[in-house]
Amino acid sequence: DQQVKQNSPSLSVQEGRISILNCDYTNSMFDYFLWYKKYPAEGPTFLISISSIKDKNEDGRFTVFLNKSAKHLSLHIVPSQPGDSAVYFCAAGLMDSSYKLIFGSGTRLLVRP
Amino acid sequence: NAGVTQTPKFQVLKTGQSMTLQCAQDMNHNSMYWYRQDPGMGLRLIYYSASEGTTDKGEVPNGYNVSRLNKREFSLRLESAAPSQTSVYFCASQTGWYGYTFGSGTRLTVV
Numbered sequence: 001d002q003q004v005k006q007n008s009p010s011l012s013v014q015e016g017r018i019s020i021l022n023c024d025y026t027n028s029m030f031d032y033f034l035w036y037k038k039y040p041a042e043g044p045t046f047l048i049s050i051s052s053i054k055d056k057n058e059d060g061r062f063t064v065f066l067n068k069s070a071k072h073l074s075l076h077i078v079p080s081q082p083g084d085s086a087v088y089f090c091a092a093g094l095m096d097s098s099y100k101l102i103f104g105s106g107t108r109l110l111v112r113p
Numbered sequence: 114n115a116g117v118t119q120t121p122k123f124q125v126l127k128t129g130q131s132m133t134l135q136c137a138q139d140m141n142h143n144s145m146y147w148y149r150q151d152p153g154m155g156l157r158l159i160y161y162s163a164s165e166g167t168t169d170k171g172e173v174p175n176g177y178n179v180s181r182l183n184k185r186e187f188s189l190r191l192e193s194a195a196p197s198q199t200s201v202y203f204c205a206s207q208t209g210w211y212g213y214t215f216g217s218g219t220r221l222t223v224v
Contacts, residue, residue, distance in 0.1 A: 034212045043215030044156070045115070059119055089155060091212065098163050099144050099156070099207045100171070105155035 003027050004092050006104035019077040021107050023090035026071065030092040034101070035064060035075050035076050038087045047088070048075070080111045116140065118183035119204050119216035124224045126194040134189040134219050136204030142214075145187040146181065147171075149200040150218075156203065162187055175188045 005024045013019045021035075030052050036044035050064045050073070052059040057064050064074045077084055087108050091101040120135045121128045138145065139165040148156040148171075159173030175200060178190045191198060201220050205213035 001125075004155075004156075036212070041217070043205075043217045045215070046208070046211075046212050048211065090161040091156075093212075098161060098169065100146070100158060100161060101212060103148075105153055 002105075004035060004090060004102045004104040006090060006107050007011075008107050010108045010110070011103070012110045012112060013080050014039070015082055016079045019042045019075075019084065019109055019111065020088075021075040021077075021088050021109065023073045023075075024071060024106050025073075025092050027069070027092070028067075028071065029094060030102075031095040032093050033066060033073050034064075034093070036089045036090045044089060063092075067106065077109075081109045082113050085109055085111050091099070117204055117206055117214050117216035119202075119219050123221060124219060125223050126191075126221065128223060130194050130197060131190070131192050132194065132221075133182065133191075134204075135186070136188060136216060136222075137186045138204075138206040138214070139185065140208070141184065142206035142212065143184070146205045146207075146213065147177075147187070147189045148174055148203045148205065149173065150203060151200050159189065159202075171189060185205065191221075192216045196219075196223045201216065 017067045034049040035047040037047045038044040066073045089107045090104045117138045128132040146161040160179040162168045165184045204216045208214045
């Protein structure tokens, strides 16, 4: 059973518009959540994170929203740029000794010029 | 400063062959991880090592073994490769509470 789900395998948006990527989780014990970005033939790179005690975190064009009651988080990219085209993974973790991350299946974002 | 280095980048194996994927980090991190990425499945944890000398199974450990040789190195071994192990393998080390630094991956094909 997938603990972290990204139900949209792909998303296409126009340059300059907002991109919204969604992620759902099932384990209410997760302490923190992260988004990673992955380009082809490269490893994932950290993008932005949020603690379970917050509901929003912003970093430049990227904002992550957390709705704990709905067990849902989203990543907003405003404005979207062609260089944002990549696969985005959400991940969730517990602050135990292992710091294991559980990843979603990814959403491929295409930003059209 | 290389971060996390994985070797090899590409490998083709025949069914039944064995091989070891190497991973090294130069950031003095305690925890290291091996994930595999498959289409539609995201990243799934194979094994992890919370500290030097310890290893634990993740979500999909069958068919794999690991060795945490020292704090820097964490290797993944396939004793008898199967086509189901065709995948892209990523090694990572923990970078504070906010996640991991990943290597660039090993693309493995088992024929």
